[in-house]
Amino acid sequence: MVLVINGPYSDSGHEDIGHPERPERMVAAMAAVDDLGLGSELVVAESYTASRAELVRVHNGNYLDELGAFCYAGGGNIDDDTYATFDSWTIATYAAGAGLKVIDELRRRDDGVGFVAARPPGHHALADRAMGFCLLNNIAVAAAELLRLGERVLIVDWDVHHGNGTQQIFWDEPDVLYVSTHQWPLFPGSGSASEVGGRHANDRTVNLPLPPGAKGDVMLRAMSEIAGPVIAEFNPTWVLVSAGFDAHRDDPMADLCLTSGDFRLMTNYVMDCAPRPGRVAFFLEGGYNLEALRSSILATLSTALGHPQEDEPPSNGGPGADHVARTRQSRLVAIEMLRHSDETETP
Amino acid sequence: MKTFRNLAVGYDGSLDSTIAVRWALRAAREVDATVTIVHATGLLEHLRARYSPDVLPPELLGLAKEYAFDESRLRWLVTNGDACSVLLRMACAPVNADALVVGSRGEGKRDGLLLGSTSLEVAEHATVPVVVVPSTYVDH
Numbered sequence: 311m312v313l314v315i316n317g318p319y320s321d322s323g324h325e326d327i328g329h330p331e332r333p334e335r336m337v338a339a340m341a342a343v344d345d346l347g348l349g350s351e352l353v354v355a356e357s358y359t360a361s362r363a364e365l366v367r368v369h370n371g372n373y374l375d376e377l378g379a380f381c382y383a384g385g386g387n388i389d390d391d392t393y394a395t396f397d398s399w400t401i402a403t404y405a406a407g408a409g410l411k412v413i414d415e416l417r418r419r420d421d422g423v424g425f426v427a428a429r430p431p432g433h434h435a436l437a438d439r440a441m442g443f444c445l446l447n448n449i450a451v452a453a454a455e456l457l458r459l460g461e462r463v464l465i466v467d468w469d470v471h472h473g474n475g476t477q478q479i480f481w482d483e484p485d486v487l488y489v490s491t492h493q494w495p496l497f498p499g500s501g502s503a504s505e506v507g508g509r510h511a512n513d514r515t516v517n518l519p520l521p522p523g524a525k526g527d528v529m530l531r532a533m534s535e536i537a538g539p540v541i542a543e544f545n546p547t548w549v550l551v552s553a554g555f556d557a558h559r560d561d562p563m564a565d566l567c568l569t570s571g572d573f574r575l576m577t578n579y580v581m582d583c584a585p586r587p588g589r590v591a592f593f594l595e596g597g598y599n600l601e602a603l604r605s606s607i608l609a610t611l612s613t614a615l616g617h618p619q620e621d622e623p624p625s626n627g628g629p630g631a632d633h634v635a636r637t638r639q640s641r642l643v644a645i646e647m648l649r650h651s652d653e654t655e656t657p
Numbered sequence: 658m659k660t661f662r663n664l665a666v667g668y669d670g671s672l673d674s675t676i677a678v679r680w681a682l683r684a685a686r687e688v689d690a691t692v693t694i695v696h697a698t699g700l701l702e703h704l705r706a707r708y709s710p711d712v713l714p715p716e717l718l719g720l721a722k723e724y725a726f727d728e729s730r731l732r733w734l735v736t737n738g739d740a741c742s743v744l745l746r747m748a749c750a751p752v753n754a755d756a757l758v759v760g761s762r763g764e765g766k767r768d769g770l771l772l773g774s775t776s777l778e779v780a781e782h783a784t785v786p787v788v789v790v791p792s793t794y795v796d797h
């Protein structure tokens with residue numbers, strides 16, 4: 311397994327005392343990696359800073375200037391949820407670079423599974439705005455690099471919150487398929503089933519909203535029944551996962567009721583979407599209960615490596631089975647409407 | 658010029674947002690417009706839900722009475738998202754506000770920088786006029 315960490319600059323300078331997006335999350339992630347007991351099979355690589363050229367593929371240049379200047383002026387609260395410190399610009403550019411580094415390593419080895427253990431997380435970061443604890447969109451920066459290399463990228467986002475930033479950035483990009491499972495309604499408010507992509511990327515966004523209390527069986531059903539055929543048709547050459555673990559039942563940030571065993575099943579699912587070894591990387595997003603974070607990361611990575619470790623059993627029996635049919639219907643209508651508007655506007 | 662019929666104002670319980678609500682109620686009363694007071698439920702708010710979508714906070718009810726504002730023209734919304742996105746959404750269906758009102762607060766605000774200032778972010782992205790009510794505004 312290839313593990314890429316924030317470094318050589320530690321992520322500990324990105325901290326706001328009492329804020330749940332805290333450096334201890336990284337300690338829990340490292341503990342999970344230790345639990346894997348990989349020995350010499352573990353390749354640890356340090357990230358490098360993503361360059362401006364690599365960042366402007368997904369972010370607005372003015373926003374990057376503003377964010378850098380804001381941090382160097384001492385930082386502060388960007389909004390009610392999101393903070394930055396003096397060190398945050400440096401740390402965030404290393405976090406974005408970590409995704410680039412994992413791609414380098416996996417391509418070179420043509421084997422293994424990547425895990426990007428970096429913070430701050432990224433999937434809420436918009437092209438021109440920080441929000442939801444996120445400053446730079448790490449997974450989008452990595453996907454943009456893969457696009458440059460001519461790849462077709464599947465992004466699976468199983469964080470409990472919708473990855474509005476990633477969706478926005480690739481909204482009209484036909485070579486990125488964005489699939490998100492999330493609690494809905496919930497922050498950030500986007501992610502309804504009728505959001506299916508732009509006119510050049512109709513059906514390249516698959517939102518699978520789930521009601522509070524939903525469990526793993528419903529999530530997996532939505533994934534396989536609705537996203538499954540779209541993924542098969544898309545035929546990705548790479549799979550990147552926005553692996554947030556705040557959908558765990560013990561996480562305080564939301565109300566889905568997954569167990570670490572559900573992440574094992576979700577991992578099996580995404581591994582099967584990859585065309586060959588060395589083409590899957592997991593990016594840490596949310597996950598704020600440290601115990602749940604540790605056990606869920608362990609379940610995910612051990613499964614990805616083919617030796618699933620003992621964990622909580624998968625959950626089932628929660629609400630939301632009826633949502634799957636409704637989601638399918640909303641998507642079909644939205645896809646048809648977009649197709650129709652395209653036909654009527656084309657001379 | 659057509660006068661506005663529907664104002665949306667952001668409210669987070671802070672003094673600045675209260676001042677913005679005051680301005681909105683007074684301005685709307687003069688032209689018989691509707692006021693939508695919207696509260697954005699951010700990520701952290703899940704840990705300490707402050708406002709119910711079903712109950713107008715008593716302090717806002719108090720303001721409406723103070724301005725003798727017709728309560729049938731007052732709407733209270735609690736919506737998921739960050740403060741900026743939520744207020745911008747008010748310009749679209751189903752609310753269709755024709756002006757957005759926001760307090761000037763920006764905790765992390767630095768001179769000359771947009772970042773950290775909800776009011777400037779809203780003004781930059783808005784598709785309808787935006788009123789930024791300064792924290793020093795006094796209602797006469």
Ligand SMILES: [Zn+2]
Pocket residue numbers: 469470471554556595596597
């Ligand atoms: Zn999350």
